[in-house]
Amino acid sequence: GENVEQHPSTLSVQEGDSAVIKCTYSDSASNYFPWYKQELGKRPQLIIDIRSNVGEKKDQRIAVTLNKTAKHFSLHITETQPEDSAVYFCAASETSYGKLTFGQGTILTVHP
């Protein structure tokens, strides 16, 4: 089955800096790679996703890049703000609607 590894497990940045979180996956059949933000005790919220036919996708301060050959994808957050502080998860799936395999999560702390 699929295995997703996520790094780093914790990330601390100053407000305004950029943050990068990286994930690798093992199953070449995976074609859909979402990123979720989870605040304490809440459900995960989808913040951006990318499909295998695209190498990069941006949404305001958030971007995701995908390298299918190397089986890795990354989340980039620019101009970080304290409200970006949360746990971020990457995931992989064969389809956007199918079962997800999650990474272990990254605790992002943005210091004012």
Next chain:
Amino acid sequence: DGGITQSPKYLFRKEGQNVTLSCEQNLNHDAMYWYRQDPGQGLRLIYYSQIVNDFQKGDIAEGYSVSREKKESFPLTVTSAQKNPTAFYLCASSIPGSNQPQHFGDGTRLSIL
């Protein structure tokens, strides 16, 4: 997500008891999923169902059971065989064949007394 309702929000279980977590959706989604989240970890798939009256085991199905008698409902039973049931349980749903991602419920936090 207002379309998926998980109840209760907090649940307590005594050792040796079975307990059932409710998940109801009014999104008309065919597929439903149960994930378990332990502190400091990602979500792991317990069971999933692509259609009514059919379901498959996920990565950590031991000690759990499900049913899918109705499209809207996918209850999860944590049996006494699950030795470490304390966790945050999340239900999700989706439309097979669509471009839409899974929708998550707000979760149920289960603790052992």
